[in-house]
Amino acid sequence: MLRNLAARACVPVALAVTGFVIVCCMLLYTTLKRDLIDDAVARETSLADIIVKSARYTMLKDDRESLRQTIQTLGEQQGIEHARIFNKKGVVMYSADSGEVNTQVDKVTAGCVECHQGDKPLTTLGPMEQARSFTNARGTKVLAITTPIYNEPACSQGACHFHSPEASILGTLDIGLVQTPLEKSLAALQLKMTLFCAMVLILTVGGVFALLRRNVILPVRQLLSFADASSRGIDAHPPQGAEEVEALGRIIAEQGQRYRETAQELQRIKVKIVDLGKAAEGSDKP
Amino acid sequence: MADRPFANSEEEQPLGRTCEESQQRIEALHRLSRRGLWGLLGFILLTTAAVQVSNLVPDLPLSVRQTLGASPSENLISIALAVYIFSALILILARMMGGTKTYRGWSHLGYLSAFYLFYYYAKALDQNFWAVFAAGMTILSLEYYGIWSWCSEAIRREREHLSQLERKRQHGLGG
Numbered sequence: 001m002l003r004n005l006a007a008r009a010c011v012p013v014a015l016a017v018t019g020f021v022i023v024c025c026m027l028l029y030t031t032l033k034r035d036l037i038d039d040a041v042a043r044e045t046s047l048a049d050i051i052v053k054s055a056r057y058t059m060l061k062d063d064r065e066s067l068r069q070t071i072q073t074l075g076e077q078q079g080i081e082h083a084r085i086f087n088k089k090g091v092v093m094y095s096a097d098s099g100e101v102n103t104q105v106d107k108v109t110a111g112c113v114e115c116h117q118g119d120k121p122l123t124t125l126g127p128m129e130q131a132r133s134f135t136n137a138r139g140t141k142v143l144a145i146t147t148p149i150y151n152e153p154a155c156s157q158g159a160c161h162f163h164s165p166e167a168s169i170l171g172t173l174d175i176g177l178v179q180t181p182l183e184k185s186l187a188a189l190q191l192k193m194t195l196f197c198a199m200v201l202i203l204t205v206g207g208v209f210a211l212l213r214r215n216v217i218l219p220v221r222q223l224l225s226f227a228d229a230s231s232r233g234i235d236a237h238p239p240q241g242a243e244e245v246e247a248l249g250r251i252i253a254e255q256g257q258r259y260r261e262t263a264q265e266l267q268r269i270k271v272k273i274v275d276l277g278k279a280a281e282g283s284d285k286p
Numbered sequence: 287m288a289d290r291p292f293a294n295s296e297e298e299q300p301l302g303r304t305c306e307e308s309q310q311r312i313e314a315l316h317r318l319s320r321r322g323l324w325g326l327l328g329f330i331l332l333t334t335a336a337v338q339v340s341n342l343v344p345d346l347p348l349s350v351r352q353t354l355g356a357s358p359s360e361n362l363i364s365i366a367l368a369v370y371i372f373s374a375l376i377l378i379l380a381r382m383m384g385g386t387k388t389y390r391g392w393s394h395l396g397y398l399s400a401f402y403l404f405y406y407y408a409k410a411l412d413q414n415f416w417a418v419f420a421a422g423m424t425i426l427s428l429e430y431y432g433i434w435s436w437c438s439e440a441i442r443r444e445r446e447h448l449s450q451l452e453r454k455r456q457h458g459l460g461g
Contacts, residue, residue, distance in 0.1 A: 012382055012431060016375045019424020023371050026417035027364045034360070034413070 005220060009212050014205045021204075025197045033186055040143060040182055041131040048130075048147040048175050059149070068094050074175070081142045081176035085149070088171060133179070141183060144176035219245040223252065230256030233263070305451050308444045315444070318387065319437035322430025325391030329422045332395060336402040340411050357408040364414065367401055371421045375428065382432045387440075391429045398422045 051074065058066045067085070075083040075096020084095035090105040132144050149171045222239035229236040230252055238249030303311065346354075374394065381388060401418045405411040 008435065012379060012428060015424065015428050015431065016379060019420060019428070020371055020375055023417050023421045023424065024368055026420060027368055027414070030410075030413045030417065031361065031364060 006209070006212065006217050009216070010205065010209050013208050017204045017208075018201055021197055021200050025193050029190060029193055032189060036182060036185065037143075040179070041145070044143060044145045044175070044177055045130055045147070048145045048173055051175065052147055052149055052173050064094075072096055079178050079181075081136060081140070081178050082144070083173075083175050085171055085173050088169060093171065136176075141179040142176045143179050143182075144174060147173045147175075149173060215242060223248055227252045227256075231259070233260055303444075303447065305448060308448050308451070312441055312444050312448075315437045315441050318389070319434045319441075321389050322391060322426070322433045325389070325395065326423075326426050326430060328391075328395050329398065329426050332399055332402070333419055333422070336399075336406070336411070337415070340406055345409065346407070354407070358404065360405070360408050360410040360414070363401065363404045363408060363410070364417070366404075367414075367417060367421060370397060370401075371425065374425050378425065378428045378432060382435075385436065387433065387436050389429060389433045391426050394422070394425050394429065398425075 055067055055070055058070065071083050071085060071094040074080060080096070082096060084092050084097075084100065086092045086105050092100050092103050092105060095101050130145050130147065132146075134142055134144070136142050148169045151170050219239055219241040222241075223245060226236050226239055226249060233256075238253050239245055374397075378390075381390075398418060398421070401421075402411065405414045405418065
């Protein structure tokens with residue numbers, strides 16, 4: 001099956017092009033996916049910073065009710081999975097889910113362990129370390145950001161309340177956003193790339209096969225038929241096409257002609273021999 | 287450069303070989319054509335090992351990372367993979383065009399395992415696993431096809447030579 005010209009020419013090309021296009025599409029998709037996730041993390045980190053900054057005055061004034069309302073309103077927004085602030089000890093102080101207020105957050109869970117894995121907790125993290133991705137109980141993918149609330153001179157020197165000036169972090173804002181829009185974008189991208197990949201493959205492999213068939217396979221088949229006809233003494237026109245094919249056709253036609261002439265010559269000699277034999281037999285008779 | 291015939295060395299031409307030599311050569315060619323399958327099997331085993339290791343040891347200990355230093359970025363490894371598959375495919379196709387019987391699947395196993403290692407060290411094996419797997423399957427399948435088609439052609443020539451020897455023997459012309 002794989003011995004004919006079409007298979008020999010098309011199988012390696014099809015295999016090489018298919019593999020290369022698939023690998024490149026996979027690498028491109030992974031790169032684009034990573035870039036999209038990085039962008040989403042950067043946007044969400046920025047959003048978390050804005051929330052902390054906008055709540056700064058409320059925290060400075062120790063207006064706990066306003067802060068509770070802010071977190072509550074924030075948590076009710078579409079696309080926000082959770083919003084909570086916990087203090088330095090890991091106790092949830094404010095949350096959009098009232099059930100988790102005053103509960104203790106485990107320091108070894110994702111989102112906390114990034115800072116608390118060493119003997120001394122880290123006070124700064126890059127945007128990617130602040131982010132964590134998980135699937136919630138409803139099966140939705142969530143991208144959560146933890147942003148530290150840093151101590152400021154106004155916090156430790158305020159008249160209303162104070163924090164120790166030695167404490168560098170007073171608490172942490174933890175906000176989770178559902179990743180459904182990102183997942184939809186990635187699924188659309190995957191579909192488009194699969195379609196693009198399929199079209200490139202059809203065009204390349206189909207194009208190679210069509211060109212080979214037009215320029216090589218069909219002329220070779222015509223040459224075969226012509227050579228076969230020529231060897232059986234049937235008159236046929238040599239195939240037209242590329243100059244190599246025409247030259248080969250001319251050579252086959254010449255050889256066919258020579259073969260026919262030789263066959264006719266042989267036939268003549270045979271007849272002559274038979275005639276001579278008969279004449280010799282006639283002369284031998286008394 | 288002069289065009290090279292498909293069977294490009296005297297060793298590959300069956301003329302002058304005895305019946306036993308041809309039989310032995312057919313056996314050797316069968317073994318050679320199976321080399322591609324062994325290469326594919328080796329790659330599948332390598333892939334299975336890579337998956338198992340990344341599942342059992344998701345991350346290297348911090349001390350090992352400190353000793354080895356920072357990993358190359360995922361982008362750089364991906365660019366290297368794209369360049370590698372491109373050049374490997376060009377070389378394999380060129381070898382197939384030249385009609386040589388060289389099989390380079392074993393060195394590709396080494397390169398591919400290096401990609402698995404680099405992605406693992408860069409903590410990006412999960413995202414890029416299928417790309418390395420597809421690259422490996424493409425390269426080794428093409429290597430296999432190349433060596434298999436060369437061997438099939440050589441076996442066909444040897445069998446033709448054997449049948450010629452058989453005809454000569456039947457007509458009492460030796461062989």
